[in-house]
Amino acid sequence: MPDISTKAKSFGESVIRAMTRVANKYGAINLSQGFPDFDPPAELLDAAAAAAKNGPHQYAVTWGAQNFREALAEKQSHFMGVPIDPDTNIVVTCGSTEAMMAAMLTAIEPGDKVIVFSPFYENYLADAILSGAEPICVPLKAPDFSFDEKELEAAFAQGAKALILCNPSNPTGKVFRKDELEFIAKLADRYDTFVITDEVYEHIVYKPNTHIYFASLPDMFDRTISVSSLSKTYSITGWRLGYAIGSARVIEGMRKVHDFLTVGAAAPLQAAAVTALSFPDSYYESLGKLYQGKRDLFLKYLDKAGLSYVRPEGAYYVLVDVSEFGAKGDFAFCEWMARDVGVAAVPGQSFFKETIENFVRFHFAKKDETLKAAGERLLSIKEKWASRTGRAKTAR
Structure with a gap:
């Protein structure tokens, strides 16, 4: 049988969309694929x-x-x-x-x-x-x-x-x-x-x-x-x-x-x-304020969980540094987080051409109650990782 094209074989499926399927599989809160859980105007x-x-x-x-x-x-x-x-x-x-x-x-x-x-x-x-x-x-x-x-x-x-x-x-x-x-x-x-x-x-x-x-x-x-x-x-x-x-x-x-x-x-x-x-222009001004509030809410939980991140200036994503876990920010780590912590993120490796292994990406285009629920789950991430690996929790 004829083979498929070299182009089709030269890249993989979307990791972002794959993580949505992982989130659905484990019933995790989906902070991977960037879409809201609230209605349009x-x-x-x-x-x-x-x-x-x-x-x-x-x-x-x-x-x-x-x-x-x-x-x-x-x-x-x-x-x-x-x-x-x-x-x-x-x-x-x-x-x-x-x-x-x-x-x-x-x-x-x-x-x-x-x-x-x-x-x-x-x-x-x-x-x-x-x-x-x-x-x-x-x-x-x-x-x-x-x-x-x-x-x-x-x-x-x-x-x-x-x-x-x-x-x-x-x-x-x-x-x-x-x-x-x-x-x-x-x-x-x-x-x-x-x-x-x-x-x-x-x-x-x-x-x-x-x-x-x-x-x-x-x-x-x-x-x-x-x-x-x-x-x-x-x-x-x-x-x-x-x-x-x-x-x-x-x-x-x-x-x-x-x-x-x-x-x-x-x-x-x-x-x-x-x-x-x-x-009117007021809609767009309100939109910026809405997402700034969601950003600040989610970042407070990251602070409380002792996680390091790069503060976003725009869009609705945040890169979180997971190097302190001694784990790569890869698919396996994100699958573990979806399964054991109950929050889905995107492996940072999918965004970098160079070898970068310390980031995962969350998005915060969610209702406040969804972000609070995800934040509460993330508070236990270090404890659950330590339990999984048998290591003491990493001191910040």
Whole structure:
């Protein structure tokens, strides 16, 4: 029988989604895969109910329903500070996952090099393989996850065609500073490189940090493909409504790639989501405060449990250092934690190109009562680990 492709054999399944299955297997509180356990805004649910009853029920325009693109263009023009034409600068996709893949297939030729910061969201390396690109990983160094300017320029100098920038960052929670973004922009201009941004956490940023859209920097709009989605902002990860924003020439090509990948995003959900895209600025301010409260609540439990972590500046993840356990932050440790402690996390190894064995990732996009329950369970993690290994609890 014929063999499957080399591409399909060259990467594994999603570790994040696998940990959800582990959480379900052991009845653990799922702080691994990043989705909320609370409802979207009531106005959005009402709009979805109306769309389910009244339609539209057939295909929308392949690259996004007109009213959805118009509402999205108005909202993003406001926040990004650049004019966005709904007819030439937007393609609507089946989640930001597809938007990133379509962006890669549009910008990249097989054999091109793509710069990826490490740690990274796990999809990026798979996207590089599927698009035939060679990834060049540049480390972000804890505790602030800054990059070395010389290392980054050396990566550009290898002839990279694009750089992938996740900001705010999954899994680190880093929000890139203006000077960092300006340095990347300088290199992108010098070496004539695309920058493909993943900005799905654009509205989940903790003061005093601020999110700066890369496309809003001087002369960067034409070389930036801005990828995002409605999933995190409106707590609708299952709706799979993503998009990309870019120059007309890029979006023209990307629309063709998207058409043959998925044809189009769900028409009734686009119709319903127009309601959310019209929310006032106060919604986004409240969203940031909501998640800042959840972050602070969960970090208090980590402090009480005596666990070390990197304080997130944005997004809704926290990397916890488990090196004091004498265990690797790998799948086996996370499976033990799900089974014996009752809390599921993601092994840190799945986010790093280099050998990093001391982190696991939790997310805190949960109801306060869920976070409290998980926090209470984590208070016993050292005792349970010591009992398992027969060693005394590690002193902090």
